[in-house]
Amino acid sequence: MLDSDESVELSWKTCLLISAGIFAFVLGLFLLSFKTYFHGGESFEFCHYAEIADNILHGRGLSTVVHFPIFLAYFAHLGVRFSGAGPSVDRFVFFSYWSALWSLIGGGGDFGMALGNGVAHALWVILLYWVGRWLFNERTATISALLWTLNPMMLAGHDLFGYPDVLFGVFFGFLNVLYYQALCDSTLGTPRVYFGIGLLAGGAYLTRESFIFWLPLYLASPLVVAGRRRWSCAAAFLLAFLIPWTVWAFHVGDKLGALNPQHFMQVLAKDTIGSHMPWAEYRVYTYSDFMTPGILGKFMHKFLSYLGLFMRNLPNLWLEALLIPFAIAGMLTAPRPASGLATWLSLLFGWQLFVFSFLHYEYLSYMSGRYYLWFAPFIILYAVAFFERRCASRLWSLTAIVVLGYLLHYWVVGYRSIPRKSDHPSHQSIGSWPEIVYMRENVPANAWILTNIPAQLAWYGKRRAILIPIHTEDVPHLMKDWTVNYIFLSYHRIGELYNFTEWQRLLTESPNSLNEMMSGFGFKLEKTFDEGVLFRKVGTGVKPK
Numbered sequence: 001m002l003d004s005d006e007s008v009e010l011s012w013k014t015c016l017l018i019s020a021g022i023f024a025f026v027l028g029l030f031l032l033s034f035k036t037y038f039h040g041g042e043s044f045e046f047c048h049y050a051e052i053a054d055n056i057l058h059g060r061g062l063s064t065v066v067h068f069p070i071f072l073a074y075f076a077h078l079g080v081r082f083s084g085a086g087p088s089v090d091r092f093v094f095f096s097y098w099s100a101l102w103s104l105i106g107g108g109g110d111f112g113m114a115l116g117n118g119v120a121h122a123l124w125v126i127l128l129y130w131v132g133r134w135l136f137n138e139r140t141a142t143i144s145a146l147l148w149t150l151n152p153m154m155l156a157g158h159d160l161f162g163y164p165d166v167l168f169g170v171f172f173g174f175l176n177v178l179y180y181q182a183l184c185d186s187t188l189g190t191p192r193v194y195f196g197i198g199l200l201a202g203g204a205y206l207t208r209e210s211f212i213f214w215l216p217l218y219l220a221s222p223l224v225v226a227g228r229r230r231w232s233c234a235a236a237f238l239l240a241f242l243i244p245w246t247v248w249a250f251h252v253g254d255k256l257g258a259l260n261p262q263h264f265m266q267v268l269a270k271d272t273i274g275s276h277m278p279w280a281e282y283r284v285y286t287y288s289d290f291m292t293p294g295i296l297g298k299f300m301h302k303f304l305s306y307l308g309l310f311m312r313n314l315p316n317l318w319l320e321a322l323l324i325p326f327a328i329a330g331m332l333t334a335p336r337p338a339s340g341l342a343t344w345l346s347l348l349f350g351w352q353l354f355v356f357s358f359l360h361y362e363y364l365s366y367m368s369g370r371y372y373l374w375f376a377p378f379i380i381l382y383a384v385a386f387f388e389r390r391c392a393s394r395l396w397s398l399t400a401i402v403v404l405g406y407l408l409h410y411w412v413v414g415y416r417s418i419p420r421k422s423d424h425p426s427h428q429s430i431g432s433w434p435e436i437v438y439m440r441e442n443v444p445a446n447a448w449i450l451t452n453i454p455a456q457l458a459w460y461g462k463r464r465a466i467l468i469p470i471h472t473e474d475v476p477h478l479m480k481d482w483t484v485n486y487i488f489l490s491y492h493r494i495g496e497l498y499n500f501t502e503w504q505r506l507l508t509e510s511p512n513s514l515n516e517m518m519s520g521f522g523f524k525l526e527k528t529f530d531e532g533v534l535f536r537k538v539g540t541g542v543k544p545k
Contacts, residue, residue, distance in 0.1 A: 015130075022129055023122045026149050030118035033155045034111065039422040040430025040460070041110060042494050046162025047455035050113040052088050053100035054459075057108070062096060062251075064088040065464040066454045069282040069478060072466065074262045076481040077284045080255070083446070083483075084464070087255040090263055093248055094206035095164035110431075117159045120166040125149050127173050128377045134177075135338040136385045143388075144381040147407075151376075152414040153319045157367040164207055165373045171204035172374035176348070179218065180341045182233075183225055191236035194222070198240025206244055209263065210371075213355045214348060215241070221344075261285075267359040271305070272298040277499055280470035282478045299358055306361040310353065317369045318376040319414060322407055323383035330386030342382060349375050366414055424492060425530040431460035435529040439463055439488065447485035447540065450475070452495040452503070457488070472502045475521055485540045487523055490532040507533075 010018075041047040048066050055063045063085035071090055080087070088096065099116045106112030125145050132141025148154070158166050179197050182189035201218065205211040219238055222230035252260050265285035266278040273289055274281060315321050331342035349372070356371060364370050387403075390396035421427060426434055440461045443449065447464065451457055454465030466484065469475055478484070489495070489503060497504040506514040515525065523535035 018129075019126045022126050022145065026122035026125050027118055029149060029155055030121060030159050033159060034114055034118070036420055037156045037418055038110065038114065038160050039419075041113070041162060041456065042430070043161040043163065044455045045164070046113060046160075047459035048091060049096060049099045049162050049164075050103070050110070051455065051458045052091060052096045053103045053113065054108070055085060055088075056097065056100040057104055060085055062088045062093060064091070064458075066458045067466050068279045069467060069469045069474065070262055070266055070279045070285075071260075072478065072482055073282045073284050074260070075256070078256055078258055080257070087252075089252050089255065089260045092164050092207055092209065093251075094203060095167055095208075098167055098207075099162075113162060114160055117162065117166045120170055121149075121154055121159050124166065124170045124173065124377065127170060127177075128381060131173065131177055132381055132385075135334075135341065135381070136388065140381070140385045140388045144377070144384045147320075147380050147384070148377045150408075150411065151319055152411050152418065153367055153376075156415060156418050158370075158373070161367070163370065165370055168204060168208040168211075169374040169377070171200065171207055173377065175200045175204055176345065177341070180337070180344050183221055183344075184337065184340060186226070189222070189226075189230070189233055191232045194233040195236040195240040198237035199243065201237070202241045202244030205241070206248060210356075214351065217347065217351060270360060271302050275470050277470050280467055280500070282469050282474040303357045306357040306359075307353070309361050309363070310357070313363055313368050316366070318373070318379070319366060319368075319411065320376065320379060320407065322403060322410070323379055326386050326403065327379040327381075327383040330382035330384075333389075334382065334385060338382075338385065342378075345375065345378055366418070430456055430494075433460075433531070435488070435490070435532045435534070436461045438527065438529070439486075439534070443486060444540075448483050449486040449488055450478075450484045451486075451488040451490065452497060452500060453488075453490045453492075456494065468500060468503060470500055470502070472506070472517065479521070485537050486526070487518065487521075487535045488532060492531045495532075 041050060048064065051066060052062065052064050055061065064087075065085050067086060068090060075081070075086065095116075098120075099113055102116035102119060103109075103112035106115040125148055128148050129141045129145040132144045154166075175197065178200070182193050182197060201211065201215075215238075219234045222233045222237075249259060262285060266274070268290070269278040269285050270276060272295065273292065274285070278285070314324075317324070331339065331346065333339075334342060352372065360371070362370060369376070387396060387400035391400070422429055424430075424433055426432070428434075430436065436457065439449065439457065440463065443461075443463055445463070449457055449461075449463055449465045450468050451465055452468050454467045457463050457465040466478070466482070468487070468489070469478060475484075489497070489507060491497065491507070497507070506517065518524070518535045521537075522539075523537050526534045526536040528534075
């Protein structure tokens with residue numbers, strides 16, 4: 001491997017030793033972070049992927065007992081029925097199997113699930129280091145890799161929350177470095193190479209399906225750069241990409257008898273013809289639903305609102321917004337090939353921001369910018385490179401010291417502000433919360449629970465669970481098609497009751513009305529907890545003692 005600026009040829013043995021050292025360092029910090037900050041799977045994704053991974057490891061395949069109302073409505077529409085685990089078609093397949101692999105290696109449980117992202121983070125740092133050496137030099141690569149390792153958004157955030165975005169970031173970085181090299185080097189950019197990159201792109205799609213929005217750019221770029229001489233390269237890329245896409249499409253078709261457009265429909269409907277949480281609505285969306293008067297105005301309003309939210313939250317983006325102006329300067333002044341790669345990444349970012357502003361935006365406190373996470377390490381790399389090229393200047397050296405010092409201080413404050421203990425009244429990790437223990441011990445194993453923490457109940461309570469509909473009026477419609485034996489409402493922040501305003505209003509302003517509504521649904525109060533309330537359907541048997 002060649003260091004671009006210093007022309008130092010490294011043997012593969014040396015490269016492997018350096019990579020192994022980086023891997024051990026990052027994984028060691030991950031273990032420390034897990035011990036310090038982890039007190040249960042707080043995110044829906046962590047527990048849901050953990051439950052799916054457990055099903056895979058126990059021979060139940062890609063299945064789940066956690067379901068959203070929108071997908072249950074679609075299953076009922078298609079005539080797909082199940083009483084136990086149902087098909088998992090709303091979670092990303094590659095990350096599901098990745099989680100299963102590291103759950104197996106890590107001994108299962110919470111640690112096994114978290115280990116997958118810890119390993120992915122380490123691989124991402126290794127990738128950043130070697131990309132940094134290729135584009136710039138060893139010092140820039142080392143500093144950038146260290147910063148991407150230490151960012152609390154990663155170590156105390158994404159590494160512990162079970163999101164697929166870390167693994168996708170590895171795919172994204174590796175894929176685009178290879179793609180850019182093939183795009184610019186006619187000897188490297190052969191149909192065979194593009195076919196291999198297309199397979200990698202298919203893997204990225206199976207890790208995060210929104211990758212498909214970039215597909216037109218990947219197919220058009222060879223034609224723009226080299227004209228018709230590269231049409232065979234674009235065709236090879238598309239053919240390879242379609243292989244994993246087709247396998248997944250056949251899997252979904254086999255389980256449902258149809259493809260699953262609801263995954264895309266729900267984000268399309270969000271804040272246009274649907275609520276802010278369409279996945280919690282018990283209905284089936286079709287393309288004809290969007291053929292309504294004024295729909296273009298609704299989409300334009302959504303676009304401007306989401307774009308505005310992104311811009312407003314820029315100061316907290318990836319906990320490294322301070323570096324963004326210097327990264328932009330670094331991209332504009334970098335030598336080739338770094339400047340060309342920066343142009344390509346900027347095109348991908350701009351296109352994603354445009355498309356996503358019509359679809360979805362999510363703010364996650366110190367993990368803000370989750371859906372753009374894969375660009376974050378490049379911001380660090382180009383900012384560091386900008387300063388490194390100007391280190392001979394005393395003014396720029398002082399500026400770099402101040403910026404880096406402030407950033408590290410900001411991160412230290414961030415680490416200190418992240419809770420090290422559970423904020424539940426019991427002070428226990430989620431799996432030991434009294435309400436979850438009670439349901440695990442007293443609710444029959446074949447019962448279905450309607451709740452605002454379905455993934456946690458499935459993973460820790462080992463019970464079948466459905467997310468509560470955002471509209472209370474949808475409950476009877478859901479119950480006509482699917483069995484519901486219990487309703488549990490958690491008051492804890494991970495249940496995000498603020499997103500379920502109808503339920504929250506009943507709980508806080510009119511508990512008598514809540515009881516009346518539950519009685520109308522055929523449920524009676526079973527037990528109250530410090531952080532929740534459980535209702536049981538009249539006639540439902542209790543778990544034998």
